[in-house]
Amino acid sequence: MADLAINGDSAIALAWKQIDPDVCAAYPITPQTIIVERFSDYVADGEVNTNFVCVESEHSALTLCTASSSAGARTFTATASQGLAYMWEMLPITSAMRTPVVMAVANRALSGPININNDHSDAMAARDCGWVMIFAENVQEAYDNAVMAPRIAEHHDVQLPIMTNIDGFILTHAVERMTPLDSKDVKSFVGDFKPLYPLLDWKNPVTHGVMDGPEYYYKHKYQMVEAMENAIKVTEKVFKDFKKISGREYRLVEEYMCDDAEFVAVVLGSSYGTMKAVVDELRAEGKKVGAIMPRLYRPWPDKHMTAALKGKKAVAVLDKHAPIGAYGALYADVCTSLIDMKDAPAAYNYIYGLGGKDATAKDFRTIFEDMLAGKAAKYTFMGVDE
């Protein structure tokens, strides 16, 4: 297919059209709305066979998704911010029921104060709910992740729901150049959904969602831990297969100019692009710097991150959310990957870009300048006017 000028939401809707899921639950919320809006066009125009359900809330959306996935249907939905927060009660249930629902999350600040702009406070608040989580740097990756998501989630060694995250407005609404795949390639890449013990298998009746005593609950949680661990290998395999049909190569932990780098910055989402530009700028000045992005955020690619950070002098970890009273979640995760490293790099946490506050190349440059000058602090809340 020819290249398109397209925004991130429409790119995801296009991927969904090519996948043609069985069920899609839709409830609008900015900046995700364009996804389900475009997708509803495809439904209305008869371009997909999806059962498109307009639900009355996000809680209902995810409840419906969990139920329809249990029934044996490939099920998609999308949300953002307060919508994801409203789904919260269902998030760990969807994963515990081992229903591989695919959900696009257009990352947006959580209120309050009321704010609809981009940051990662929605996804980070949901990070320990047993969902696989993957992030995108640009519109191309938003599309590519949407194509790969069902393969990861539905793999029988995983069987967990997946969140494909894209930065609200920065990627959801900005138009970029994107190379889509042929629909037949997407179809054969994704393949059929082969659910385990679906409710609609009349010949083999089963019960889903039963009460679990302590002994069983404990074991079921461990099964999820193992499944999440399996998602590391499965995602790597899916990335490898995806390269064959797209020519685009992805890694669990992306590294830019890191081989001989002494100072690196770890960042998630669209900011990775900005960070790479800053690395180019500083490299031209002879500074040994690099950038890292954990494309797969849950399961945490621990060994990959350790390998990426080995031998570095210092690492700055940027969090686009602020747990009030703790360090950023990404920083805490990176620190766990440094624990058993000999001569581990110093690690600094930078909070940035909350509620859509601009995160410019100039801002990111100061982070490297801090580290190069040995003046970085363990915790910096960037850009607050004194």
Place this chain on the structure above:
Amino acid sequence: MTSYKNMPIGGRALQPGKSEEVETGDWRSFRPVVDPELCIDCMSCWIYCPDSAVIVKDNKMIGFKMTHCKGCGICAKACPKKAITMVEE
């Protein structure tokens, strides 16, 4: 105990009637006691029991399954002959 490896994922029950195998009547504070002299085998208790605690054999009510009875007392209320009394454990 079953190995986690042999358990169906997601808390799925692959065979029906599994609840029969799990004892759930160990937190009762009152137990139902039936007087066979008064019982007319009308099956009201069997119908109203929210669990599966009333034992019926050959169309006769023969007692209670104490591994499943929670002591709720609904059977005693439902009995038209007041044949069931609730006794403190």
